[in-house]
Amino acid sequence: xxxxxxxxxxxxxxxxxxxxxxxxxxxxxxxxxxxxxxxxxxxxxxxxxxxxxxxxxxxxxxxxxxxxxxxxxxxxxxxxxxxxxxxxxxxxxxxxxxxxxxxxxxxxxxxxxxxxxxxxxxxxxxxxxxxxxxxxxxxxxxxxxxxxxxxxxxxxxxxxxxxxxxxxxxxxxxxxxxxxxxxxx
Numbered sequence: 001x002x003x004x005x006x007x008x009x010x011x012x013x014x015x016x017x018x019x020x021x022x023x024x025x026x027x028x029x030x031x032x033x034x035x036x037x038x039x040x041x042x043x044x045x046x047x048x049x050x051x052x053x054x055x056x057x058x059x060x061x062x063x064x065x066x067x068x069x070x071x072x073x074x075x076x077x078x079x080x081x082x083x084x085x086x087x088x089x090x091x092x093x094x095x096x097x098x099x100x101x102x103x104x105x106x107x108x109x110x111x112x113x114x115x116x117x118x119x120x121x122x123x124x125x126x127x128x129x130x131x132x133x134x135x136x137x138x139x140x141x142x143x144x145x146x147x148x149x150x151x152x153x154x155x156x157x158x159x160x161x162x163x164x165x166x167x168x169x170x171x172x173x174x175x176x177x178x179x180x181x182x183x184x185x
Contacts, residue, residue: 005118008097009175013168015104016112033102034110039077040064042096042121042180043087049149049180050124052084055141057167058159060152062119062176063087063144073118081122084137085144086129093122097179099172119176121184149185153177 040062043050051060063084067076074093081087096119105113131144156174159166 005095005098008099008119008179010100011102011171013101013103016102031112032110033112033114034105034107035114035116037067037073037076037116037118038065039067039073039080040117040119040176041077041081041087041090042119042176042184043081043124044121044149044180044184045146047148047150047185048146049152049177050085050087051145051147051152052142053145053147054137054167056165057140057170058163058165059156059167059170059173060145060147060177061169061173064117064119067118074120077118077120077122081124082129083132083134084142086131087124088129089125091123093120095119096121096183099176101172103168117172117176149177149181153181 041050041064042062050063052063053060063081064077065080065084067073068079071079077093078090081090099117099119101113101115101117103113103115105111128144133142153174156170156177160170160174
């Protein structure tokens with residue numbers, strides 16, 4: 001399956017300076033960039049959406065995550081949906097859009113991560129099986145939930161405004177939820 005993916009938004013974290021972005025564009029060796037690709041699922045039932053709540057960050061996010069080496073975007077989408085939510089029989093997959101971010105990277109060998117989130121709409125079977133969450137997801141208090149999309153947006157906006165616990169992904173997730181409302185509801 002091949003999809004043409006439109007760019008929804010491109011963001012640069014405030015800690016990434018314009019010199020670093022210019023050196024990436026010029027292919028100079030000054031800045032080392034790690035590219036991380038992820039697939040994210042948009043599963044709707046009316047105004048309810050399948051999301052992940054993470055207690056540590058007090059936010060709602062789309063299910064999905066990193067695409068493994070040799071794995072297609074769609075295979076990664078289906079694997080992540082199953083692992084994080086217990087969703088199975090993923091069907092009717094359609095491209096929604098790409099959200100890209102340039103953020104600082106704090107691991108050896110790289111200065112920046114170019115995070116590419118490929119978002120897809122899809123349907124799943126009504127019944128969710130038991131999720132297979134990773135240790136860090138469990139320790140962060142992550143669990144799947146069906147949530148009214150408007151309530152999820154309001155919750156994330158309040159977290160952005162008031163919480164010092166917020167993670168790096170909440171801005172992306174809130175943007176995507178608003179875009180889903182404007183285009184799909």
